[in-house]
Amino acid sequence: MRWCVAQQYVFSAFLVMALSLQLHLTGQAQPLGKIVAAYDSSAVETGEAFSLEFRITPAAAHPAVTNLSPWYGVLPKENILACTHWERTEQGWRQALILIFLEAGDVILPPLPVVLLTGDTLWSAPIRLSVIPTPTPEEQASWRDIKALWLTPASWLERWAWLLGIVVGLLMLAIVVYWLLLRRPKNRRKVRETVHSKSPHVLAAEQLAALESQRLWERGALKAYYTELSRIVREYLERQYGFPALESSTEEVLQCAQRAIPSILNDPLKALLQWCDLVKFAQATPPAHYHAQAMREARRLVEQTAAALRSAPSETSSYPSAEPPA
Structure with a gap:
């Protein structure tokens, strides 16, 4: 009886050891894993290098050979x-390949077998690619930059806000245009009308009187005196006879x-304008008696031309001549 019990204990112990060994061996068995292909895009240009990776996850037995012949x-x-x-990587195994396609079209790379050191084989999935022709320089030149996104208004309130802003901007622009094109030209016309409301000979006589009262030649300001005298005479001739005397040469x-x-006024006018040019541009100095005479010649020009236009010639007076130097 005791012998039978001992046999049962021995058999149970042996069975437990066998089960433990089986569990230990089963725990050390490595799974085959799964192979996947990783690449950036399924579209590739002709003549451009195309990179892809084969990855085996989880970590399986060491891959031995990748048979590429199915792709040929x-x-x-x-x-x-x-x-x-x-x-070897943290997630499993990786292998990198670089391919190049020379013809455009749709390409399906068939599955590849990967043989493991254990003798097992893993198969990759088919890879579908679209090979597009490389664009010509003319096509690239015609490409335009991608425009920014235009967000459509989410509600009518936003639309009215845009419209209100446009209306306010146009209103402000109209106010500015009104001020520039209507207000300022009116002011200028008023100034011109005020100046030109007087006849040419009256205006010239007033300007000559104002210039004479300054007695610039007595203070040595000959250039300022003859410059202003020339301007008054030229402006009078321009307004009285209608030719551009201010912009013309002497x-x-x-x-x-x-x-x-x-x-009778041609020679005095010639001498007056020539002396004005010599003083302005050559720093010449007329005779001392000619400074006051130049004013009288200018005033006589205004008075006698105005009288001639009224068909009532006045008596002319003679003054000592001062011919400009040659």
């Missing part, structure tokens, strides 16, 4: 530019005035 039917062997050895002014003013 659609991808020549020489178009496989690089194929690295399998490397020779041109004399040619136009010769056909308009009495002939």
